[in-house]
Amino acid sequence: MTKPKISVRNLYKIFGNNISEAVKLLGEGLSKDEVFARTGHVVGVNKVSFDVMPGEIYVLMGLSGSGKSTLIRLINRLVEPSSGSINIDGEDITALPQCDLVKWRRKRVAMVFQSFALMPHRNVLDNAAFGLEMAGTPRKAREDRAMEVLGQVGLQTYAAKYPSQLSGGMQQRVGLARALAVDPDILLMDEAFSALDPLKRVEMQGLMLDLQREQQRTVLFVSHDLEEALRIGTRIAIMEGGNLVQEGTPHQIITQPANDYVRRFFEGVDTSRYLTAADLLDPGLNGHSYNGGPRLPSHTTLPEAMKIVLGMDQPVGVFDATDQLLGCISARSLLVRMAQEARHV
Amino acid sequence: MSNLLSQITQASHDVLPLGKWVNAGVKHLLDNGAAVFDSIGVVVEQFATWVEMGMLALPFWLVILVATAVGVRRLGWKFGLFVALSLALIVVTGFWLQTMVTLALTLSATLISLFFGIPLGIWCARAPRVNASIRPMLDFMQTMPAFVYLIPAAMLFGLGRVPGIIATVIFAMPPVVRLTSLGIRQVSSEQVEAGNAFGCTSTQLLFKVQLPIALPTIMAGVNQTIMMALSMVIIASMVGAGGLGNDVLASIQRLDIGLGFESGLAVVLLAIILDRLTESFGVARESSDS
Numbered sequence: 119m120t121k122p123k124i125s126v127r128n129l130y131k132i133f134g135n136n137i138s139e140a141v142k143l144l145g146e147g148l149s150k151d152e153v154f155a156r157t158g159h160v161v162g163v164n165k166v167s168f169d170v171m172p173g174e175i176y177v178l179m180g181l182s183g184s185g186k187s188t189l190i191r192l193i194n195r196l197v198e199p200s201s202g203s204i205n206i207d208g209e210d211i212t213a214l215p216q217c218d219l220v221k222w223r224r225k226r227v228a229m230v231f232q233s234f235a236l237m238p239h240r241n242v243l244d245n246a247a248f249g250l251e252m253a254g255t256p257r258k259a260r261e262d263r264a265m266e267v268l269g270q271v272g273l274q275t276y277a278a279k280y281p282s283q284l285s286g287g288m289q290q291r292v293g294l295a296r297a298l299a300v301d302p303d304i305l306l307m308d309e310a311f312s313a314l315d316p317l318k319r320v321e322m323q324g325l326m327l328d329l330q331r332e333q334q335r336t337v338l339f340v341s342h343d344l345e346e347a348l349r350i351g352t353r354i355a356i357m358e359g360g361n362l363v364q365e366g367t368p369h370q371i372i373t374q375p376a377n378d379y380v381r382r383f384f385e386g387v388d389t390s391r392y393l394t395a396a397d398l399l400d401p402g403l404n405g406h407s408y409n410g411g412p413r414l415p416s417h418t419t420l421p422e423a424m425k426i427v428l429g430m431d432q433p434v435g436v437f438d439a440t441d442q443l444l445g446c447i448s449a450r451s452l453l454v455r456m457a458q459e460a461r462h463v
Numbered sequence: 464m465s466n467l468l469s470q471i472t473q474a475s476h477d478v479l480p481l482g483k484w485v486n487a488g489v490k491h492l493l494d495n496g497a498a499v500f501d502s503i504g505v506v507v508e509q510f511a512t513w514v515e516m517g518m519l520a521l522p523f524w525l526v527i528l529v530a531t532a533v534g535v536r537r538l539g540w541k542f543g544l545f546v547a548l549s550l551a552l553i554v555v556t557g558f559w560l561q562t563m564v565t566l567a568l569t570l571s572a573t574l575i576s577l578f579f580g581i582p583l584g585i586w587c588a589r590a591p592r593v594n595a596s597i598r599p600m601l602d603f604m605q606t607m608p609a610f611v612y613l614i615p616a617a618m619l620f621g622l623g624r625v626p627g628i629i630a631t632v633i634f635a636m637p638p639v640v641r642l643t644s645l646g647i648r649q650v651s652s653e654q655v656e657a658g659n660a661f662g663c664t665s666t667q668l669l670f671k672v673q674l675p676i677a678l679p680t681i682m683a684g685v686n687q688t689i690m691m692a693l694s695m696v697i698i699a700s701m702v703g704a705g706g707l708g709n710d711v712l713a714s715i716q717r718l719d720i721g722l723g724f725e726s727g728l729a730v731v732l733l734a735i736i737l738d739r740l741t742e743s744f745g746v747a748r749e750s751s752d753s
Contacts, residue, residue: 239676248661
């Protein structure tokens with residue numbers, strides 16, 4: 119089994135000066151609002167633990183105020199943790215002294231911001247080379263590298279322009295290039311595409327997935343948009359009031375939401391696209407109903423399954439990877455399930 | 464009522480003799496700090512002499528040529544023409560040398576103000592407590608009627624350029640401190656976070672992120688400092704600072720309206736040229752961007 123790239127244990131962030139008092143109250147089961155009413159302390163992150171595997175895109179989802187932006191800033195210590203540990207490749211980041219922290223940030227981790235946070239006085243090339251410049255890379259080397267990553271995000275011809283001359287989508291490409299230029303193993307993306315219009319957002323998500331196919335980086339991605347999370351996430355963690363309430367693959371989140379808070383994210387999202395044949399089995403049928411008709415692998419997506427099932431009078435068999443019959447799908451069970459999903463939309 | 468008021472005034476002036484304390488304070492400084500003030504005076508005098516010698520060494524046509532060229536480059540040919548005509552008018556009316564002396568005084572006072580004001584502004588931006596304690600001092604420096612500085616300055620540094628420059632520095636420094644501090648604090652939190660996230664040391668954060676982004680605001684402060692310095696060096700002629708102020712002062716003493724208008728006009732033209740040129744450096748980046 120591979121070791122996790124990032125391993126977070128019992129992480130707290132409490133804004134205020136009497137942290138132990140607030141931690142104690144949280145331990146007694148009080149909510150974020152109750153702790154604030156009693157002590158005036160704001161709970162950012164409440165005892166969060168999770169692992170991120172190498173090469174994974176791990177999406178932190180939640181409404182505003184759920185602590186997701188604080189949590190991502192704890193990972194590179196833009197916000198100092200109150201207690202708990204953050205192990206990255208086996209090294210506890212929370213224990214790094216300031217000078218080592220600066221070195222670590224230069225080499226290993228890069229960040230993309232919601233508001234792009236480009237430097238208006240630098241042109242696109244110098245913005246992309248910013249991280250390398252801070253690390254003391256000679257001009258020629260850093261400009262070559264910056265040009266290379268600008269090529270990856272499709273902005274090579276804009277190198278001499280200034281950020282204010284670019285559209286929002288292009289500015290965030292520069293933000294992404296700046297992060298990629300330092301060749302980090304960890305990429306932190308804080309609502310990176312949230313400020314973009316829907317079409318640009320989908321385009322950037324596509325670019326992100328393409329880049330990830332070229333070179334697998336460990337990505338921590340904050341978002342409030344479930345569709346985005348489902349599209350790019352390897353796994354999704356859902357946060358509420360500083361707590362991590364559920365963690366799972368997109369498929370797990372869709373099929374087994376932990377509570378109503380999680381379910382609320384489904385509103386307006388076509389979740390049926392993420393269902394597979396294994397989710398569509400007719401509960402009224404069992405293996406005996408299968409009489410040698412068409413076979414479907416269990417990971418077949420709903421649109422694919424529809425094409426086959428709706429053209430058949432008899433039930434279709436669903437088989438797992440070991441060729442075991444899981445059950446049958448009938449046209450009726452398929453339509454019933456789709457009607458259920460449609461209620462969210 | 465007026466009786467009551469005068470009673471209160473009389474009684475309390477004995478309890479709280481603010482003016483007397485200030486007199487005593489200045490006297491104490493005179494008695495005990497003479498060496499310190501003398502050495503400050505020597506340094507300022509030396510610096511001001513260099514700047515003035517530099518300005519006066521330049522032939523007038525060269526100054527006009529350079530100023531016009533800069534005007535054309537930064538603000539277009541119309542402003543360039545205005546610069547050329549204004550400076551020519553100053554030459555014709557016979558105030559060129561005085562104008563150069565005034566410009567040198569303004570320049571000296573401005574450079575000293577920036578030398579202390581910008582670091583002070585940076586410090587204010589980084590330490591909210593410093594900011595809170597310095598703000599009332601800046602208010603005081605900026606709003607106290609300018610003449611009031613001249614008397615203690617003249618007592619501490621003697622007559623001449625030095626008390627004029629020192630009083631000017633006190634009067635003109637607040638805007639650059641305020642606007643440096645404001646400019647740095649206005650840098651968005653995500654831009655500061657971006658700097659930190661990409662491994663800036665605190666020095667790099669200041670010089671590669673905060674100061675460059677704050678530059679237009681800082682330049683607005685520099686512009687205000689220059690304008691305030693110019694207005695103050697005219698007043699400073701009362702302690703013998705020299706320059707155009709001497710002519711303004713003479714026109715008042717002699718009730719010579721014509722002389723007052725001519726010398727005053729030279730001040731106004733110099734002020735407009737300095738204002739527009741320094742302002743253009745403040746907005747330079749924004750306009751070249753779009």
